[in-house]
Amino acid sequence: MSASTPRVAVVKFASCDGCQLTLLDCEDELLGIAGAVDIVHFLEAGGPVLSGPYDLAIVEGSITTAHDAARIRELREQAKVLVSIGACATAGGIQALRNAADVQEYASVVYAHPEYLRTLATSTPISSHVVVDVELRGCPVDKGQLLHVISAYLLGRPPRLDSSPVCVECKRRGTTCVLVAHGTPCLGPVTHGGCGALCPAFDRGCFGCFGPADTVNAGALVGRLRHDVSPGTVTRLFHTFATDAPGFREVHALEEVDP
Amino acid sequence: MTSQTLAEIDRVVLPAAGLDDLFDSLHAEGYPVLGPTVRDGAIVIGPITSSDDLPRGWGDEQDAGVYRLVRRDDDAYFGFAAPAGTWKRHLFPAHSILWRARVVRGAPVIEENEDHPGRRALVGIRGCDLAAVAVQDRVLLHGAHPDPVYSARRADLLLVGVACGTPASTCFCTSMGTGPSVGGGADIAMTELDAEDPARHRFLLEARTDAGRAVVARVSARTATAADDDAADAVVRRAGSRITRTVDNAGLPEALRAGAEHPRWDDVAERCLSCGSCTMVCPTCFCTDVRDEPNVLAGTDDRVRVWASCFELGHSYLHGGSVRPSPSARYRQWATHKFSTWWDQFGTSGCVGCGRCIAWCPVGIDVTEEIRAVAAGPTQEQGVADGRHDDG
Numbered sequence: 003m004s005a006s007t008p009r010v011a012v013v014k015f016a017s018c019d020g021c022q023l024t025l026l027d028c029e030d031e032l033l034g035i036a037g038a039v040d041i042v043h044f045l046e047a048g049g050p051v052l053s054g055p056y057d058l059a060i061v062e063g064s065i066t067t068a069h070d071a072a073r074i075r076e077l078r079e080q081a082k083v084l085v086s087i088g089a090c091a092t093a094g095g096i097q098a099l100r101n102a103a104d105v106q107e108y109a110s111v112v113y114a115h116p117e118y119l120r121t122l123a124t125s126t127p128i129s130s131h132v133v134v135d136v137e138l139r140g141c142p143v144d145k146g147q148l149l150h151v152i153s154a155y156l157l158g159r160p161p162r163l164d165s166s167p168v169c170v171e172c173k174r175r176g177t178t179c180v181l182v183a184h185g186t187p188c189l190g191p192v193t194h195g196g197c198g199a200l201c202p203a204f205d206r207g208c209f210g211c212f213g214p215a216d217t218v219n220a221g222a223l224v225g226r227l228r229h230d231v232s233p234g235t236v237t238r239l240f241h242t243f244a245t246d247a248p249g250f251r252e253v254h255a256l257e258e259v260d261p
Numbered sequence: 262m263t264s265q266t267l268a269e270i271d272r273v274v275l276p277a278a279g280l281d282d283l284f285d286s287l288h289a290e291g292y293p294v295l296g297p298t299v300r301d302g303a304i305v306i307g308p309i310t311s312s313d314d315l316p317r318g319w320g321d322e323q324d325a326g327v328y329r330l331v332r333r334d335d336d337a338y339f340g341f342a343a344p345a346g347t348w349k350r351h352l353f354p355a356h357s358i359l360w361r362a363r364v365v366r367g368a369p370v371i372e373e374n375e376d377h378p379g380r381r382a383l384v385g386i387r388g389c390d391l392a393a394v395a396v397q398d399r400v401l402l403h404g405a406h407p408d409p410v411y412s413a414r415r416a417d418l419l420l421v422g423v424a425c426g427t428p429a430s431t432c433f434c435t436s437m438g439t440g441p442s443v444g445g446g447a448d449i450a451m452t453e454l455d456a457e458d459p460a461r462h463r464f465l466l467e468a469r470t471d472a473g474r475a476v477v478a479r480v481s482a483r484t485a486t487a488a489d490d491d492a493a494d495a496v497v498r499r500a501g502s503r504i505t506r507t508v509d510n511a512g513l514p515e516a517l518r519a520g521a522e523h524p525r526w527d528d529v530a531e532r533c534l535s536c537g538s539c540t541m542v543c544p545t546c547f548c549t550d551v552r553d554e555p556n557v558l559a560g561t562d563d564r565v566r567v568w569a570s571c572f573e574l575g576h577s578y579l580h581g582g583s584v585r586p587s588p589s590a591r592y593r594q595w596a597t598h599k600f601s602t603w604w605d606q607f608g609t610s611g612c613v614g615c616g617r618c619i620a621w622c623p624v625g626i627d628v629t630e631e632i633r634a635v636a637a638g639p640t641q642e643q644g645v646a647d648g649r650h651d652d653g
């Protein structure tokens with residue numbers, strides 16, 4: 003590798019590794035650009051584990067421990083450009099369900115010896131701890147968006163990430179609306195695009211894995227979804243991968259006011 | 262050719278059992294066909310090879326925020342209202358590559374999009390959607406700078422309209438003067454007759470242009486009689502009488518302009534999701550976004566154009582922020598463009614009354630009700646000002 007080849011690190015925090023798998027799934031494309039980058043740290047791929055500094059750090063996962071909170075600050079100091087990928091890294095992930103609950107109680111239900119756990123009371127996105135240059139949403143991230151960000155980085159351009167809601171992508175794709183035509187609950191109207199409206203194309207409602215759109219009118223959608231399913235089902239729909247993202251997290255409160 | 266034989270060619274009757282004759286004629290004239298077909302629980306527009314691909318015996322129920330495909334109790338081929346899918350995407354694609362840049366022997370080369378689909382027939386297009394093609398023609402074809410992507414798809418198009426016999430509750434073509442009959446622009450106008458009686462189920466075909474005549478001349482059909490014409494008139498009259506939604510266009514553009522500060526815009530914004538679905542399904546909406554899509558592997562860079570919506574925050578993004586940050590300002594932009602400022606720009610309404618924006622709005626917002634409330638006049642409290650009053 004020449005001295006000018008960018009040093010890339012792929013680093014994981016609290017997460018399921020699914021987004022890194024999306025990166026591995028870009029194998030063909032990555033082989034094509036293998037000469038263009040030098041992956042110096044990528045545990046998931048069984049790659050090397052080299053210390054910084056890095057030109058580009060791709061970060062998966064949320065911050066759930068004091069140790070990780072320190073680790074992300076160190077990584078930030080070592081990385082020229084930091085890209086956080088996935089619902090965990092950008093919204094706290096499904097593990098952020100704890101943010102509205104008592105984490106001690108959760109731990110005592112799940113673990114035989116909760117006293118061994120050292121965990122924070124919250125699961126928070128990378129951007130709550132350090133400055134993030136680019137955020138890629140989704141559970142997991144979209145392969146096309148990931149490649150776009152890497153391509154843009156190599157070309158020295160800012161990435162162009164659409165901010166359309168999922169409905170706009172759904173209509174561009176030519177999918178028949180599952181909410182209007184089938185009565186299937188769908189979070190597409192309030193969810194940030196990026197996936198190309200994947201789920202409705204397979205006859206499923208969007209479950210909001212890309213988190214809140216630019217403009218979220220959750221109250222109006224909640225009222226609509228309750229025509230087809232129970233209030234509890236609607237609340238649970240909002241509380242999966244981006245449960246604690248502003249715009250979605252308030253839906254808990256809506257149920258309490260108007261069960 | 263005598264005028265007598267011309268008239269014979271121009272108005273003929275085709276038994277429903279012989280409908281494939283029409284498709285065979287279209288194919289013989291070199292037109293691949295796009296038309297209505299059932300897919301994913303809705304009627305959409307897709308490739309049609311024979312009458313088997315048509316939604317025979319299917320109808321629809323449409324209401325604010327609701328669409329359902331339903332079985333009819335007859336074998337009508339065209340017994341439904343505005344399809345879920347729009348013809349728009351076949352003339353003005355949701356995603357098009359405008360040009361591609363690549364490096365050839367060290368020098369950048371720009372390849373324009375020369376994509377040209379050639380002859381195509383749109384079979385089954387309704388009066389409202391035909392009018393929408395004319396609206397888009399005005400914007401994309403007849404302006405100072407014709408859009409090359411649209412022009413290429415619009416050229417060599419054969420339009421086979423079908424009169425609407427079963428309007429939906431969302432339709433208001435009668436208010437907009439676009440339906441339920443087949444208006445101007447069609448090469449062939451069809452009316453489906455007596456679908457409930459297999460022995461009499463037939464189509465009245467009227468060739469209106471030379472291209473249409475060339476197709477109709479190939480069909481084995483008998484000359485239409487006065488009785489056929491009367492039956493066709495009755496279909497359109499009955500359909501018109503079933504249309505319940507209305508828009509009063511008299512003075513509407515001015516009333517909407519005067520109502521810029523009306524509190525109703527804030528009221529509708531409470532209900533609106535800013536999801537953009539209304540603009541995406543609208544057959545006249547033409548807004549787009551342009552971006553570059555680099556492909557490092559292939560060494561190319563595509564300049565791409567995609568459908569965009571005025572409900573998106575980014576749509577009015579200028580230096581420093583969005584011009585229309587509030588959902589009320591964005592709803593107002595959409596409704597007043599369709600029914601008011603479109604007249605100033607293009608000399609027509611931007612709405613053809615197809616009702617899609619009403620049916621496909623996830624929360625069932627009915628634009629005819631919203632503009633009626635605003636036009637009804639002055640409940641001037643605090644307004645939306647320039648869209649700068651609130652959540653910027």
Ligand code: SF4
Binds near residue numbers: 169170180190191
């Ligand atoms: S299926 Fe969902 S994402 Fe697609 S248009 Fe309907 S509500 Fe929007």
Ligand code: SF4
Binds near residue numbers: 198211
């Ligand atoms: S449609 Fe919704 S849930 Fe499905 S991948 Fe896209 S954002 Fe995620």
Ligand code: SF4
Binds near residue numbers: 599611615619
């Ligand atoms: S504004 Fe609505 S009713 Fe009018 S043409 Fe557009 S989608 Fe159809």
Ligand code: SF4
Binds near residue numbers: 540623
């Ligand atoms: S009016 Fe309806 S379809 Fe249009 S943006 Fe608002 S919620 Fe979406």
